[in-house]
Amino acid sequence: MSAEEVLDETGRKKNRYHFDRHTPEYRSQFESITEDMHARCPVAWSDTYGGHWVAAGNHEVFELARSAEYLSNDHDVNHERRGYQGITIPTPEGLQFQGGFLEMDPPEQRQYRQLLNPYLSPAAVSRWIPLVDEVARACLDEKIETGRIDFVDDLANVVPAVLTLAMMGIPLQNWAIYCEPVHAAVYTPPDSPDMPQVRERQVEMFQDMLAQLAKIREAPRPGLIDALGAAVINGRTPPDMELIGVMALIIGGGFDTTTALTAHALEWLAEHPDQRDRLHRERDTLLDPATEEFLRFFTPAPGDGRTISADCEIAGTRFKEGERLWLSWAMANRDPAVFPDPNQVDLARTGNRHHSFGLGIHRCIGSNVARMVFKRMLIAVLDRMPGYRCDAGGAVHYETIGIIQGMRHLPATFTPGARIGPGLAETIETMQRLCDEQRLAEPVTVRKAQADVG
């Protein structure tokens, strides 16, 4: 590098910040780190993980996330293109895996989304409400007589998993094969002694995914896998591993994030019983804005990585091709320039243009599912356990928030009540029958009616 180039590098990277979101300190000091970055360096260069940019300011994240012509999500696992490393910083060790269309660029990325949109649009998702209500009802009925529940294990882990499998076309009784490894893979640190066992269960899950794909190709049954199994992307049938990556993306996106949102919201509401009563009372007007506010405040998926695909200047920073960038949805969501009192939860907040589902062409394809499932679970709890109390010291949060801001446990007590229907196993059997009989997992272009649960 010439002296001139060194000077230019120093100038480009004049805003520096030691940013390590995988440490427990990032979780414990999230608000002060965020305030510091907003005040000093809304875009900063960090030397961590081989060096990467971090965007924390709302305006900066907005401008960057929507500059698709200069950003790539590509995870080039077979080194066929430019070797870009996808959306995870740092790149995970071991076998490289493309994370579905979230780690692709257009046109392939767009074609996958167009294929799956008719299963995930607001109209498509609302058809599932009666089934979701039944599964949530059964989860609460399992515990209602005891006066004790773990909102993570007994509710928020179960309902999103069962619905996601239903939408995919995977037998619902398999939900336990999928549920635990998906969450454990996120919350288990790579060096943990538990990791080999987590990996083993992940392998079981991937084997089931491959088996489901093969079965559905052979004897089609409706759902997202059916669409993927017949997909032609950019004029070719994608290799099975690419489709497994898409299925893993749907499962990963559908499970842990909604669980995280629900657990955090239930914990917060227990800590603010006056606000819980207000939400219960005014749900007709308050449930929508409160959901958006919980999404903003707790940002289940705190950010995404990108690779700069061409030299460019965006939001006042000059980037070079090949550099890595972390877009922090979580920090953008606390920017006082857009959100007055950003560290306060205001259930009736207006102008809440949070970035919790991401922005631009890669915006979360499952956002309508997430919102619906979250709202139905929350309402079910408020209706049946309105005065629940979370055990002091019983909540277990993920130790780090580098991937998902999640919770492992949220034990609570409540005034016991009477069961109003069958338990979970029987309900799942019934729901499976309805999925088959009513072909609930068809795209909205084929089936428009809501699920009829009788």
Add this chain to the structure above:
Amino acid sequence: MKVRVDPERCQGHTLCSMIAPKVFELDDIDGHSSPVSEDVPADQEANVAEAVRSCPEQAISIS
């Protein structure tokens, strides 16, 4: 008041139709928004202004 949704910018976040369901309709297939009519009824102007403020993609404009 006239309202427009830029179809290139809209990504289907759906906040506009939550705030002003009488003004914005969502496509059944991809959830992207479009105004029911370019002209905003007088009693919906405040909601539309709030939808403009809330759009994550800043895809809605009024004139």
